[in-house]
Amino acid sequence: MAAIPKEKPSRVDELRAEFAQYKADVKARGKPFYPYAMFHDTIMSLVVVCTIIGLAVIWKWSAWAPDHDPTHKGLLGPEVDPPADPGTTSFVPRPDWYFYFLFYLLRIFKWPESVFLGTVGVPTIALMLLIGLPFLDRRRVRRPSARPVAMVAAVLTIVSMAVLTWKGATAKEALASEVVQDVPNWVKAENLPSNARPGAELFATAGCTACHTYNGSGGSNLGAPDLTDIGSRNLGLQFQVNHLKCPSCVNPGSPMPPFASLGDERLKQLAIFLEASKGSP
Amino acid sequence: MATTYRRKPTKSEVRRQQMEELVMFPIDWLEERSGLIGGIRYFLFRNVPSDVNWMQTLGSAALTAFLVQAITGVILAMYYVPSAASDPKTGNPVAWESIVHITDDLTLGWLVRGMHRWGASVFIILMFLHMGRVFLFGAYKYPRELNWIIGVLILVMGMMEGFTGYLLPWDQTAYWATVVGINLNGTAPFAGPWLAQFLRGGQEISGETLTRFYSLHMLVIPGAIIGLITLHLYLVIRLGVTSPPWSKDAAGMEPEEEEAARLRPGLTRPVPRPSGASAMQAEPGGRE
Numbered sequence: 001m002a003a004i005p006k007e008k009p010s011r012v013d014e015l016r017a018e019f020a021q022y023k024a025d026v027k028a029r030g031k032p033f034y035p036y037a038m039f040h041d042t043i044m045s046l047v048v049v050c051t052i053i054g055l056a057v058i059w060k061w062s063a064w065a066p067d068h069d070p071t072h073k074g075l076l077g078p079e080v081d082p083p084a085d086p087g088t089t090s091f092v093p094r095p096d097w098y099f100y101f102l103f104y105l106l107r108i109f110k111w112p113e114s115v116f117l118g119t120v121g122v123p124t125i126a127l128m129l130l131i132g133l134p135f136l137d138r139r140r141v142r143r144p145s146a147r148p149v150a151m152v153a154a155v156l157t158i159v160s161m162a163v164l165t166w167k168g169a170t171a172k173e174a175l176a177s178e179v180v181q182d183v184p185n186w187v188k189a190e191n192l193p194s195n196a197r198p199g200a201e202l203f204a205t206a207g208c209t210a211c212h213t214y215n216g217s218g219g220s221n222l223g224a225p226d227l228t229d230i231g232s233r234n235l236g237l238q239f240q241v242n243h244l245k246c247p248s249c250v251n252p253g254s255p256m257p258p259f260a261s262l263g264d265e266r267l268k269q270l271a272i273f274l275e276a277s278k279g280s281p
Numbered sequence: 282m283a284t285t286y287r288r289k290p291t292k293s294e295v296r297r298q299q300m301e302e303l304v305m306f307p308i309d310w311l312e313e314r315s316g317l318i319g320g321i322r323y324f325l326f327r328n329v330p331s332d333v334n335w336m337q338t339l340g341s342a343a344l345t346a347f348l349v350q351a352i353t354g355v356i357l358a359m360y361y362v363p364s365a366a367s368d369p370k371t372g373n374p375v376a377w378e379s380i381v382h383i384t385d386d387l388t389l390g391w392l393v394r395g396m397h398r399w400g401a402s403v404f405i406i407l408m409f410l411h412m413g414r415v416f417l418f419g420a421y422k423y424p425r426e427l428n429w430i431i432g433v434l435i436l437v438m439g440m441m442e443g444f445t446g447y448l449l450p451w452d453q454t455a456y457w458a459t460v461v462g463i464n465l466n467g468t469a470p471f472a473g474p475w476l477a478q479f480l481r482g483g484q485e486i487s488g489e490t491l492t493r494f495y496s497l498h499m500l501v502i503p504g505a506i507i508g509l510i511t512l513h514l515y516l517v518i519r520l521g522v523t524s525p526p527w528s529k530d531a532a533g534m535e536p537e538e539e540e541a542a543r544l545r546p547g548l549t550r551p552v553p554r555p556s557g558a559s560a561m562q563a564e565p566g567g568r569e
Contacts, residue, residue, distance in 0.1 A: 025531040027328055032326045040335060040338045044335075052403050056398070056399055081453050082452060084374060086456070086485070093457045095462060096402075096447050098402070099443070099444070116469065119465040119469065131433050134430075139422075143419075143527060248464070
């Protein structure tokens with residue numbers, strides 16, 4: 001009986017055959033995990049533990065200061081920050097370094113309508129691509145030189161993550177002490193009435209400029225809009241006060257923290273200032 | 282072959298035999314009932330390609346960093362108090378004071394806290410490097426796709442550990458970073474506001490948020506990570522370690538073989554070595 005000509009092996013057959021060959025080769029001619037590979041692993045683990053201890057020691061001995069003086073930061077930052085104070089009037093939201101890339105992404109998608117792209121959209125797409133990688137790249141070849149697309153994509157990813165992390169790390173923070181010096185300029189540029197002055201100073205010192213820009217001062221963060229001409233929208237004093245008390249109640253999904261702790265008196269001052277800000281003529 | 286003693290065994294021989302039985306008994310007992318010893322033997326003496334690379338130690342390095350986090354975390358949990366209430370004497374939050382107490386008063390407390398604080402960063406960096414190595418080697422390809430996915434999940438869980446752990450010192454940086462971080466979660470469509478509400482445990486960040494983050498940080502997420510790492514390692518052992526993609530042979534290459542390999546087509550061809558192959562198995566450490 002003539003042999004039926006075999007079909008060309010399918011992709012799955014080839015993969016299985018290749019893996020079976022790998023298993024057989026390694027079993028016949030590989031070397032045992034102990035002691036060879038385990039020796040390398042042990043050395044590397046010792047390096048890791050020593051690095052961690054080293055960082056802890058550097059942190060301690062460069063940051064040590066009596067009573068945790070916050071001005072003495074050391075090489076790796078202060079050992080203890082001041083205790084959390086929900087009623088504080090000035091803060092800089094700063095995540096741990098491995099979230100800087102997300103943090104900076106929000107400076108790119110800073111228009112209110114697109115914030116969610118930066119907070120959820122881009123990270124979700126990136127994560128889906130990462131999880132789906134083995135199903136996107138189904139070729140058998142493993143040599144980097146034979147995978148130009150994958151290698152270019154990897155380099156671009158690493159470079160963009162590094163740039164975003166670096167930008168996030170060096171992003172200029174608007175210091176209240178510097179912003180407050182711009183208040184006279186604001187008064188001049190926007191023709192602010194005198195009753196808006198206390199609100200303007202409060203705006204400069206209460207942490208608003210950590211996220212919002214105003215007349216070129218402050219840093220845009222987390223998608224916060226520019227407030228130079230917020231008053232021209234004529235939202236009304238009551239709206240401004242309500243919004244400051246609980247931004248997400250008025251504007252669902254707003255990432256802005258509530259400022260109710262400032263108290264009604266100061267919230268009113270802020271509202272007057274915001275309503276008086278009609279933009280530069 | 283069995284040696285039969287013609288003379289009576291001496292006292293020292295009898296004692297030696299008794300000692301051996303004493304040592305072997307619990308090992309045999311355990312092996313008979315669990316197969317654990319056989320498992321460990323398999324783990325240790327399974328073959329890996331002979332040219333595994335230094336880059337392939339990054340996974341176990343990340344595991345070591347995780348173990349450091351686990352051990353230091355357990356010690357910190359013995360002294361840390363997850364309470365945002367004010368201390369009646371000083372007016373400072375209790376959680377923050379317990380951190381200061383660990384840092385200043387406890388013997389080597391600063392070291393344990395410092396190792397946990399910086400070990401977190403080392404763990405994240407090593408996971409990224411390990412992922413880069415797997416990508417470079419194309420080691421996520423058939424049949425290791427599932428292990429890649431598990432690895433990505435461990436990375437995500439690790440970053441969630443970072444997010445939840447950051448709040449625990451209850452200091453200004455932690456507090457305001459978390460206020461904003463939770464609000465950012467809230468911008469997600471549909472689930473966002475619900476998620477933000479859940480993480481905060483109410484409308485505002487409070488002591489309830491702190492206990493919630495503490496529970497997530499030391500019970501829920503580490504539990505998930507330990508489960509995922511177990512699966513990850515199981516798959517590594519089951520599927521084997523990939524050889525570097527530039528090796529010409531799946532089992533790794535020996536210098537004297539390289540010349541012959543150049544004449545031989547293909548990536549993973551069986552090497553006909555009738556006598557050598559079995560000799561290798563008899564003496565696993567015999568060649569480098």
